[in-house]
Amino acid sequence: MITFDLLFFAIAIPAVLFAAISKSGFGSGAAFAASAILALVVPPGPALGIMLPLLMLIDAASLRPYWRKWDAPSACHILIGSLPGVVLGALIYAAVNADSFRLLIGAICIAFVFWQLGRSRGLIRVGNFPFSRHWAWITGLTAGFTSFVSHAGGPPVAVFLLGQNMQKTTYQATTVIVFWAINLMKFVPYLFLGIFNAQTALADLFLAPFAIAGTFLGVRAHHYVSDRVFFGLTYVLLLATGTRLLWQALS
Template structure:
């Protein structure tokens, strides 16, 4: 696969995009990278390729945001997230590649629909304890598709955090959840020699994306970034669902 021109066109773009999203825009759209890779790789291989790269991005982005997170929200999301990861292990053991493609594609389109759904008036902040449920959903979707960002974002945005506190909290939460995912991923054989070699070759692109994300956090509006993301996720999600059903 590393000899494929398609791979070397799409994979570096996907990894840079993941770095930019995680380091600068709250991780919500980072899972688009796994969705894109699932078009050119079997879903399990795509997930195994991305996790070490996401963990590398987490490691790089922890320092710039160190101590800027909101610990009460972070802690409760992590607690719920671990339970969601356990539920993800159960589903992952029985799901086929096409079922995973369909799930990743559905989450992609669902994320776009949620973002574009009209909302009227101010929304009441979710109680702190609701973070357990949001964390569980985030942990589950993160395990099966690296798509934990949206449910975590729904909860954190309702808590009224500043842009930087929101970003720092997501960095901490997904550093912890990705670390938690790595153990069952290794146990059920998601990591393979080929994907680890691919990941080593793509690591510089992950670092580049993280660097750009930190810089762009203050320079680019979230509206512009997510507009591009919505188009990207819509096309990718439809393609994955079509492939799964056909």
Template sequence: MTLDVTFFLFAVPAVLFAGISKGGFGSGAAFAATPFLALILTPGQAVGLMLPLLMLMDVTALRPYWKKWDWTSARNLMIGSVPGVALGAALYGIANPDVFKLMIGALAVGFVAFQIGRKRGWIRPARQPMGRAAGMLAGMAAGFTSFISHAGGPPAAVYLLSKPLSKTAYQGTTVLVFWAINLMKFIPYFALGIFSKETALANVFLAPVAFAGVYLGVYAHRLLPERIFFGVTYVFLVCTGTKLIVDALS
């Protein structure tokens, strides 16, 4: 990984985008940074670069959403995420890098399909709030997809959308859950050699961008509609996800 002009032309908007989403504007779309970075980096470099920055964003976002989460839902998701993270670590240790490029691309396109299905009513929240077992299963899926591509949002959303949560409580719960999941991922990432001196140096340069993105997201969460943001996100994810899939298969 070379920290040149091309790198920063991709990395700065990717990290800013992720920060805005982590701050509560376009919730769940923060993982779009990973497929974007995977266009110029290996899958391992992309997820390794993003994890420390996502952890900084989590800490920054915790303050405005402090204790505004639903603790029962968050606890179920966090407990379930433990085996999901472990499964992701086990797979990473044995799989070919192209497998992860394919999975990142598939998750990007799948995220768009999930969001469109939800908006059009093809995917509807459960009529009754999901119970503890369903929450832990969703947490397991969130932990696994988060380990692979920082893409745990959709499984968690399926569970949380069955709950009568306000927009702010939903976002607060999401922030807490992925703060915990990202902490869990740090040690396996380190043990698997996903971090490097280059990613650490890049994190130093990109940390201010991460902080700025979160504060912009908190501001936008309170004042602005999300339709345009999501529209751009969907087009962007379909294009990058499709390219990653084609590259992996070829």
């Protein structure tokens, strides 16, 4: 049950703006924070259902600025691997309850923060390596699964693409086309699993203008805002959100 009160909009509007800016300007690695934030005020299933159409809208609005700037071999082989990952995510989703998803999403939030902090301090190194179809398939499988259950496919894709030492815009464009396609794959299973309903559709109507506005802000921020500034705020937000979700799930 979704209650469209002041608290819902106070949480949902910043979450959607954040997701749009992250996806369209910073490689989408932390866009899953929006679903985690929404899961603080609505059950995880409806949170995922609200965010998927909005993420698809952000993807569509992001395609034009980055059109044909992606790395085609990486995108193609990640998507080949992502299809079985989406199927696996659908099977898992059908078998677990809401608190299990709060636990999973909270753990992903905190793990993402510690992985990024370790990388920034040199404790975790993503070395350069040549393109490999097999690693692309594994990346796609992981991204398809984590994207289905929590819209958190960004981190595994980021690890794979960063290892190829891509130029910033090529990296961004590759994430845009990859997640545009993965989100399309997820739509039909979400429909059959009942993740979408009339309330999530109404929420999407209210929040769609903020998704579009955030996309345009993100495209501009891609050229003018430091990654360090943006992700510094992201880590604080994800750590607080992940801790809260874990507390809700375990209590």
